[in-house]
Amino acid sequence: MAAVLFPHPHLAGRARWPRHNEFMRMATLLVALVVVLGACAEIGEPDLGVGSATPANTSDDNAGDDEPVSDDEVVDESVEQEATPLPVFSPPRPDGYVPSIAVVGADSTVIVDDLSADPVAAVLGLGEGVVPDRVVDDFFGGLVIQDVRADDEGVEQQTVLWLRPADPAGTVLARGVGLLDVGFIDSTLEAHVLVSVEGVGVDRIKLVDGERAPFATLAEGQTLVDLSASEGLHAVIVADAACGDLLFWNSSGEVVDVGGPATPPCAVDRRPSYGAVDLSPDATLVAYTVLTYRSDGVVATTDVVVRELGSGAVVFTMPIGGVGQDVRALSFDGTRLAFIRTDQDLNDANLNNVVVLNTDGESVETIVPIELEPVDAVFARQPLVVGRSDGTEAVDE
Helix, strand or coil: CHHHHCCCCCCCCCCCCCHHHHHHHHHHHHHHHHHHHHHHHHHCCCCCCCCCCCCCCCCCCCCCCCCCCCHHHHHHHHHHCCCCCCCCCCCCCCCCCCCCEEEECCCEEEEECCCCCCCCEEEEECCCCCEEEEEEECCCCCEEEEEEEECCCCCEEEEEEEEECCEEEEEEEEECCEEEEEEECCCCCCEEEEEEECCCEEEEEECCCCCEEEEEECCCCCEEEEEEEECCEEEEEEECCCCCEEEEECCCCCECCCCCCCCCCCCCCCCCCEEEEEECCCCCEEEEEEEEECCCCCEEEEEEEEEECCCCCEEEEEEEECCCCCEEEEEECCCEEEEEEEEECCCCCEEEEEEEEECCCCCCEEECCCCCCCCEEEECCCCCCCCCCCCCCCCCC
């Protein structure tokens, strides 16, 4: 820059200026240089990457300044600069979407479009001899279902099936494993089905091509009770020789501390303190059930807890089950909880009911009116298309 701002008087083809004019020219250029440097200082440093609230300083940040920048001034500037948002691991919900609820029974899947007194339902048959026992949505309008069916050799075993509008017969993703959830391992919006491998841990299966690979390994003596995936975070209930624990894994299957509950005291060995877990769609809240036991090992109480991740604050808790009531299949859409509870009718016969509970405002339980024996129930995180009787896409409420 010196060769441009201050031309050498002996350069070829360059005329000499009078002494007064040369002095004025140099003064004008110096003023312009000071203005440019001041403007650059106001612009500040570039953002250095995702999650960087305070960019790192370079060695010549204050070069040319008359006075060094104080520590207090650096802190003030970092507070004013907003942090870059972290990457999102799932597609955003449509505006105004009210989550549908998918329920699997003995021989079919029912999609309930709302939870009014007269819900609109679409029924999807899975074929004769198929017994489903778990369902999750795939984030793209389809469903992933675990059922028991015969393979090509006639041997019945657990099967993980992917149902899409373009593939009504379904695609078999795996056999001999347990369906856990569908999530996103990274920020590419590449969905993965998470399955439990008995005695080993968790594998992931890519929906795009069916590629299967190990995801996480359980510690020796641990068994998996339940898992929920959301936004690259995984809430995991494990059982062990004591009372188990509620852990959190990141998108690499590593244990992380995100403000979950502390390891519980163990009153009855080999009875897990936690029964079911589900993360909110934005992974800011976690809902889980806490169990207590009688001396004979029978469940005495079941409470549901909603905890804010990060702060660890409990934002909702309520008893939802007692002696003789089995509570399972917990699903959480951020403001409502759905679960299946075994109750008794007037003849002391067991009835499995889908129960919905509001966690904001009045905590009112609602029994969802469905004409089947429910085995699993889940709020759909995205609008469902597969299984709708008219073949159209789900309409936002």
